[in-house]
Amino acid sequence: MSTTFKKRNILLWLLAISFITPIITLFFLSFSKNWRFPAILPQQFTLDNWSYLFFSGGNIAPSFLISLVIALSVALFATLLGFITSKYIAYHKYRKKLLMLTYFPFALSPVIFALCLKYYFIKMSLTGNVQGIILAQLIIAFPYSVIFFTGFWNQRIKQYEDLVSTLGGTTSYAFRKIVMPIAKSLILVCFFQCFLISWFEFGLTSIIGYGKVETLTIKVYQFITEANIFYAALSCCLLILPPVILLWFNKKFIIQQAK
Amino acid sequence: MFLEINHIKKKYKDKLVIQDVSFGLEAHQTLSILGKSGCGKSTLLKIIAGIEEQDNGDVFLNQKNISNTKSNERNIVYLFQEPLLFPNLNVFENIAFGLRIRKLAYADVVKKVEEMLENLELKDHAKKMPHQISGGQKQRVAFGRALIINPPLILLDEPFSSLDVETRATMQQLYKTIAEKFDITALFVTHDLKEALLMGDKISYMDKGLLEIFDSKKDFIEADKTGVKSEIEFWNNF
Numbered sequence: 001m002s003t004t005f006k007k008r009n010i011l012l013w014l015l016a017i018s019f020i021t022p023i024i025t026l027f028f029l030s031f032s033k034n035w036r037f038p039a040i041l042p043q044q045f046t047l048d049n050w051s052y053l054f055f056s057g058g059n060i061a062p063s064f065l066i067s068l069v070i071a072l073s074v075a076l077f078a079t080l081l082g083f084i085t086s087k088y089i090a091y092h093k094y095r096k097k098l099l100m101l102t103y104f105p106f107a108l109s110p111v112i113f114a115l116c117l118k119y120y121f122i123k124m125s126l127t128g129n130v131q132g133i134i135l136a137q138l139i140i141a142f143p144y145s146v147i148f149f150t151g152f153w154n155q156r157i158k159q160y161e162d163l164v165s166t167l168g169g170t171t172s173y174a175f176r177k178i179v180m181p182i183a184k185s186l187i188l189v190c191f192f193q194c195f196l197i198s199w200f201e202f203g204l205t206s207i208i209g210y211g212k213v214e215t216l217t218i219k220v221y222q223f224i225t226e227a228n229i230f231y232a233a234l235s236c237c238l239l240i241l242p243p244v245i246l247l248w249f250n251k252k253f254i255i256q257q258a259k
Numbered sequence: 260m261f262l263e264i265n266h267i268k269k270k271y272k273d274k275l276v277i278q279d280v281s282f283g284l285e286a287h288q289t290l291s292i293l294g295k296s297g298c299g300k301s302t303l304l305k306i307i308a309g310i311e312e313q314d315n316g317d318v319f320l321n322q323k324n325i326s327n328t329k330s331n332e333r334n335i336v337y338l339f340q341e342p343l344l345f346p347n348l349n350v351f352e353n354i355a356f357g358l359r360i361r362k363l364a365y366a367d368v369v370k371k372v373e374e375m376l377e378n379l380e381l382k383d384h385a386k387k388m389p390h391q392i393s394g395g396q397k398q399r400v401a402f403g404r405a406l407i408i409n410p411p412l413i414l415l416d417e418p419f420s421s422l423d424v425e426t427r428a429t430m431q432q433l434y435k436t437i438a439e440k441f442d443i444t445a446l447f448v449t450h451d452l453k454e455a456l457l458m459g460d461k462i463s464y465m466d467k468g469l470l471e472i473f474d475s476k477k478d479f480i481e482a483d484k485t486g487v488k489s490e491i492e493f494w495n496n497f
Binding site: 156177182 | 305308309310329330331332333334335336337339341343345346347356357360361404405408
């Protein structure tokens with residue numbers, strides 16, 4: 001084994017440990033009780049935290065469901081709309097100007113952006129409900145998706161579309177049979193990333209949600225401000241669960257398919 | 260005339276790409292269009308195929324004005340510089356693509372594609388994906404995909420420019436054989452002098468958005484602007 005290979009292996013292990021250790025610590029904490037300084041280990045290992053939060057008034061399960069509904073909706077709408085919109089922008093004569101507009105929501109911080117929009121959300125009765133939060137998060141996720149896909153609509157894809165057309169196929173036929181299969185992996189990656197944007201979103205959600213819509217991220221912040229590290233750790237475990245599943249799905253299906 | 264082009268003009272922003280192009284082509288003939296890069300050759304083909312819109316002028320195919328017909332309804336196949344095989348389909352499905360659009364019965368599709376694979380000497384590669392075959396084979400698949408739908412007109416935009424010298428010569432020979440066998444009517448764009456002479460029944464030269472068709476290959480060779488004379492002189496003095 002060469003020295004460079006050994007060094008690379010050590011570096012990979014260090015990276016893996018630095019990623020995995022906080023996650024293991026969170027799981028460890030979520031099953032713990034009464035852990036006071038200077039004790040090295042908690043005095044008690046229990047399922048109480050999990051059962052309290054799920055069954056006795058912790059309201060984690062509804063928050064988990066709400067977060068899942070919001071993130072899946074945002075990811076689905078942002079990916080589909082972004083894919084279609086990016087095509088029109090990419091082939092538009094004012095491509096650069098339109099593309100510059102899509103960067104606007106990122107020029108401001110999400111919190112400031114939410115405050116700017118709050119007036120309109122109140123007028124449209126979109127504050128304090130799930131629909132409002134989906135729309136607010138779409139304002140961030142949709143431009144991201146447009147930017148993500150703009151590079152896809154290059155000269156080669158245009159030539160494929162033109163070729164299908166001269167062979168007798170309609171635009172929708174080219175879209176279904178050629179463009180979509182080519183873009184499949186990218187669409188899944190974009191869906192995954194928009195899901196993450198929505199899943200971990202806090203600023204927009206708390207301002208537009210008025211505290212009435214308690215997503216998992218909002219719950220985690222509540223537990224942290226209450227200084228309940230055990231409940232916060234448990235919520236964090238739930239918070240990282242769907243991204244980990246998606247990451248596994250991403251690795252298993254998308255990367256293997258690309259190979 | 261089978262194909263008639265009348266006073267085609269095209270401008271991009273302030274640049275006049277095609278000034279005023281008119282010509283005709285008889286059925287089952289190949290017209291070579293020679294010209295330098297950026298002289299408007301590809302734009303002319305794209306206008307005939309319907310994937311670019313002309314600012315002025317008309318295109319007639321078999322006495323029918325197709326100037327406002329959508330490209331997918333013209334039945335004119337445009338072959339790009341690159342083979343552009345669909346990466347998600349294997350060789351068989353790439354060739355069958357036009358037949359699938361026309362919703363032919365499964366048995367007919369299999370029969371026609373197998374015949375085409377035989378003609379193009381690609382039978383052993385039917386199940387391969389585009390990345391598993393060579394550049395020359397890819398170009399043959401692209402030919403097969405165009406020919407299988409029996410289009411009245413094929414537009415070839417420097418189809419062999421990305422191939423090496425040897426494969427290019429093989430493909431030129433294959434094109435001549437296929438053109439004769441399938442009675443092809445085609446416009447063959449190239450910037451290669453030798454290729455223009457070899458491939459065309461008639462030869463034309465395009466420069467600064469204007470097209471001139473020569474009555475004979477002799478006229479083409481003798482014209483100063485085509486560069487044939489200076490090429491001959493170079494080889495004589497070499």
